[in-house]
Amino acid sequence: MEVSKEEILHIANLAKLKLKEEEIPEYIKNLQDILNFANIVNKAPIDGLDTAIGAIDNYNVFRKDEIKVFEDNKALLQNAPEQEDNMFKIPKVI
């Protein structure tokens, strides 16, 4: 499995990560190593098997659609890197 520089940069961009020029070869190597190993799934006898949704088949778990207010606004906002007037602050987007 060959991973090109363009490909790894595309993936990093999708993941919202920036790779330094000097880190790129190592990230490529690590990704190739694990993909080469992971390719074994293509040899598994899985013809006709369904895709699993998880460990336990547990479909459509519903609860009542009730609004529950989280009261402790202060505790939430104290984790905000930047805030103003009880709101999260971000740079201007328009």
Place this chain on the structure above:
Amino acid sequence: MNITDLTVYELKEKLDKKELTVKQITQAYIDRIIEKEPDVNAFVTPLTDTALEQADKIQEKIDNGEISATYSGIPIGIKDNICTKGVKTTCSSKMLENFVAPYNATVTEKINAEGMIDLGKLNMDEFAMGASTEYSAFKKTRNPWNLNKVPGGSSGGSAAAVAAGLVPWALGSDTGGSIRQPASFCGVVGLKPTYGLVSRYGLVAFASSLDQIGPITKDVRDSAMLLNVIAGHDEKDTTSIQTEKKDYTKALKNDVKGLKIGVPKEYFGEGINSEVKAALEKAIDEYKAMGATVEECSIPIADYALATYYIIACAEASSNLGRFDGIRYGYRTPNYESLKDIFVNSRTEGFGAEVKRRIILGTYVLSSGYYDAYYKKAQQVRTLVKKEFDKAFEKYDVLITPTSPTVAFDIGVRSNNPLEMYLADICTVSVNIAGLPGISIPCGVDSQGMPIGMQIIGKHFDEETILNAAYTYEQRVKFRDKYQPEFKNK
């Protein structure tokens, strides 16, 4: 008598008989932490400053009859990816270095309702991604048996703290072996419950379809006792299952006559250290001598399961960790002009290398063009793994394998080789893929005196059978009476 050598069962007996007070117990643990934590580095956030105050309050409640929970006044340590209101929950990541959880995880609520005393938050691999706790952004935890060795991971802080007597028991989390493998490396007992038995609400998500919280304890009885506290349905976690409340200590019968044990040969082949193999074979002979039926069997999915694990776990991680964007909580870069800069630079600067490697792998296998080749295939292999285990459990009550192919390795030797670190998870990951319960208990030491772990795997929601199998072996072999951590290379 050394208070910090006692199991929780013994501590509780002494509390009930008023031979010990909550304050004496808490003070003993604080003294032990002051003495040993500089060698072990198990804690990210110790709460020793507030523990005595907590102890006084709990003692008062006990004396006034205001609290009647079973484990009131028993100290505990909690892995640092489990939310504790008002206390930092860092996941050992720079990303969450200053994150103070605004709410409690359901398990934390249960611990608090018992009146247990939280001694602190325990170190781990960043976001639970790793097998040695070396990927913590803050510190390297050392193995109490030999301080030059890793404690395993990702719940390395929890296992090392229990082994070193810094806490009487602890909570860990297990996505691909992160409770069982460090328990094995540190000579303690680690239980990964069936997926859905314990609520994941308030556990910082790594791979939601695999993650499960469980106990790390000195012995099997304590494991059953802590499972009693944390198990149960929670409407805040839709994957938690409605099951009847059980008292798991009742399953500890000290009898395995007629127990049908399968020994899958795939977990005893190439790559398994010969001393580990020999210790397991000896343990299996003990089971035979105790009247269990033992048979070699085949579950030919080990390599597929490992590959599937890394595809599924990383895919889910890449999605779960998408929430870290530098806006509402967590690290925000000082270097930005636009909103996109905040996202990209906060994530690039806030995550460590291993987390980024896994996000990249996860993003790759979910990306257009590769989804069918990797992710979809892995989900089909997951079905195959489940079927193979179902088949095995038609014949056997439990399966026995090593917990890890090797004993604890030296600090630094594997941290630069990600694939090698991944391959060491071969014995544990298939249990998470299939959602089964698994327990690791010590079954001997190697020629260097490092503990070896045996894994016992059970049927879905049949924790009772693996706990009893583990307990019966433990009673016969009495590992803790023979071996204790020596803090070598201090």
